[in-house]
Amino acid sequence: MAKRLFEDLVTRCQQEGIIEGSNVAIDSAALRAYEKKQPKRKSEQTGNANWGAKIDSFGNKITWFGYKIHLAVDTKSELPIALEVTPAHVNDGEMAPGLIEKTASRTSTRFFILDAGYDQMKVYEAARNVKAQAIIPLNLRGEKEPPAGMTSNGTPCCSMGYAMTYWGVDGDMHKFRCPHATGKVDCPLGMAACSSSNYGMVVKVNAKDDLRRYSIPHRDTKRWKELYNERTSVERCNSRLKTYLTADAAHVRGIQKVTTHQYLNAIVLLASALAVSHHSKRAAA
Structure with missing residues (x-):
């Protein structure tokens, strides 16, 4: 029910011009679990909360027991278009193709913008399959030398x-x-x-010839950098869900209840945007 209401509100925001959807940023955020912590091997058997790890913006490794929320966000309005919740150990790259497909079914997205953690061929292919371009920095760790006569950026x-x-x-x-x-x-x-x-x-x-190495616009051009800078919109959306709502303070157990809780938080953002838009239109009338 919460998922259906969320999708209806996304459509309503599109109809009223609040959500544009031409550029969409995708990222995940950690969600701490209300459940009792368990060993990783035992947690993987339940399909609920598990241990996750990631490197923060300062290069520090952080770990948590719980879940991840994976968000696709309209970069103009900074509102969510699609979301998924998984145990914390699920790789971000595994979830991106599904979010891209969901988003494309609702919008005419031209660019999907993601950080270097999503630098996987299946993500580029998912974007190309919906006639869009993935804007992702190359993750050169462990990569072999670029093709002869070519720089790493193509x-x-x-x-x-x-x-x-x-x-x-x-x-x-x-x-x-x-x-x-x-x-x-x-x-x-x-x-x-x-x-x-x-x-x-x-x-x-x-x-x-190489969806990963080549991009339109070309990597390192001014336009490519401008598009990548829009990725911060998903970080701000995640921050609002945690700071002003209760995304990281869900007092429920199990992935189904946690997922419903995240949809409710996203619904508040969408409903608030609609309310502000209606108030502005009435004031201008």
Whole structure:
């Protein structure tokens, strides 16, 4: 019942222009359990609260016994569009494809924005399957060297080893130019080493060749960084659920009751946004 009401309110917020849904940020947050703590192996058998661990923004490892709330949030309104609750040990990347699919069924999302913890091929594929782009920083820990003649972010290198200059996109094709021709580097051989053209050497890369390494917009461009900065919207949504509501203070046991509790918190956010919108419209009338 709570889930149905939540979904109805999301639709209502969309109809009234509160939720846009073109850019959506996804992240998870820890929820401490009201249950008595148990060993990890025993907890995994119940499907309820379990032990979780993550690295915080300061690089510290934190652990907790309980659950995770996984949220998909509209970056413009900072309101939730979809949510899931899992035991704390469930990997974030396992939940992202489902949240992407749920969100896409309700909105026309162009970009899904996630942190480096979601840097998994299945997340990029899930976004592409709904005709959207995943904006995720590459997690280079443990990664092998990038393909020969390529930087880690998918930029081709010229014959002298310099990263080429990004020169825009045409459909799925990224265009890169000689860095000497564009004034980015002072190559000792000039442009002649790579091309006889005054325009300099040009390399085109199909973004579909590697959904993870290539992105539209291209990684490290101003537009890509602007989109990634919108990820903080989901952090603020999580903070409101915990600070002003009772997301992390649920006095109920079991994942079904905890999930209902989280839906009720999300319902309060959506209903409050609708109330503020109606009040503003009446005041302006």
